[in-house]
Amino acid sequence: MAIVEAPAADGARPDARWPIPGRWASGRFTVAVACVAPALISLILGLWVLHLPHVLYGSHEYDDGVYMGAALRFAQGLMPYRDFVIVHPPGIVVLMAPAALLGRLFGSDTAMAVGRDITVLVGAANVVLAGAAVRHRGWRASLVAATALACFPLTPAATSTVLLEPYLILFCLTGVSLLFRDGRLA
Numbered sequence: 001m002a003i004v005e006a007p008a009a010d011g012a013r014p015d016a017r018w019p020i021p022g023r024w025a026s027g028r029f030t031v032a033v034a035c036v037a038p039a040l041i042s043l044i045l046g047l048w049v050l051h052l053p054h055v056l057y058g059s060h061e062y063d064d065g066v067y068m069g070a071a072l073r074f075a076q077g078l079m080p081y082r083d084f085v086i087v088h089p090p091g092i093v094v095l096m097a098p099a100a101l102l103g104r105l106f107g108s109d110t111a112m113a114v115g116r117d118i119t120v121l122v123g124a125a126n127v128v129l130a131g132a133a134v135r136h137r138g139w140r141a142s143l144v145a146a147t148a149l150a151c152f153p154l155t156p157a158a159t160s161t162v163l164l165e166p167y168l169i170l171f172c173l174t175g176v177s178l179l180f181r182d183g184r185l186a
Contacts, residue, residue, distance in 0.1 A: 031131070031142050034139040035135075038143070038150035039124045042150035042159075043121070043123075045150070045155070049156045050160055056116060057113055060161065063163055064115070064162040064163065071097055071111070071115070072100045072111060075103065080093055088164065116162060119161065119166050119167075122166045123156075126173060129174060130146050133145065133176045136183040
């Protein structure tokens with residue numbers, strides 16, 4: 001025996017989920033939530049790793065010291081390749097220049113801490129961009145892509161210090177998001 005419900009007075013289906021009025025029911029809002037919620041998880045994980053003992057001001061990578069040292073020299077007016085040697089392209093030097101300028105005022109340890117904080121923010125932005133890259137597939141695909149990047153075990157480790165990889169991912173995902181609209185070449 002099946003239970004049959006009478007239609008509601010306002011004409012809505014009785015089995016309809018709670019309706020979300022107006023613009024909140026749009027697909028764009030759900031995709032935005034599906035991208036931002038995992039980004040908050042990534043941000044929390046990144047900040048948690050930074051505030052472990054000896055991580056924010058400690059030395060646990062070789063590359064971050066090289067990149068920040070080059071940025072500090074750049075902030076002093078020296079140019080990469082002309083005045084000092086750096087093996088990698090100077091993009092990270094330019095990106096870390098604001099942190100290096102703060103380092104001139106407050107010390108190089110502060111510059112490294114600010115650079116690490118900036119990298120955690122870039123990691124959270126990468127999560128949003130990963131979800132935005134597949135937004136044409138719906139909010140579920142955006143949620144899966146963003147959550148996969150946010151919860152990948154190496155993500156907090158890679159974004160807890162100044163490395164090239166989070167910035168490489170940032171520019172690649174930005175390019176993909178700008179190049180493709182609705183799954184087609186823009």
